[in-house]
Amino acid sequence: MDPRDLLPRVAAVRREPKAVVRRQDAVGVESPHIELGTYTCDQIPGSLRLTRSAGTLHLWRRGTRDQLTQAGPATYTGNGYTLTLNGTADRADQFSLDLDRAPGLAYVRR
Secondary structure, three states: OOHHHHHHHHHHHOOOOOOOOOEEEOOOOOOOOEEEEEEEEOOEEEEEEEEEEOOEEEEEEOOEEEEOEEOOOOEEEEOOEEEEEOOOHHHOOEEEEEEOOOOOEEEEEO
16 A cells, blocks of 8 residues: 555544543652552453542552543543542542453452
8 A cells, every 4th residue: 555545544543632641750759649559450460559649640550650630520531541430539449440442441459
């Protein structure tokens, strides 16, 4: 296929991000974070952490944090995913994570 024909097709299927997420490294975190818990999923190896800082919720993956944007009473969005708490943000024992490529992942506090 000619590259001039391919570019308009790629541009047509390119998805826009659902929310703007500020990603920061674990080093140099300015404000203190209140640890809400470490969570695991039976379907995926590894763990995720939730913290709260300055009134915002943060999801930690592989040493970096995503500042989540609140989209509803218990729903938060990040870059390419939606997180739905099964309780309040301060007492979240479990949540579901809907990734674009893997919806409905159930995470439980360990």
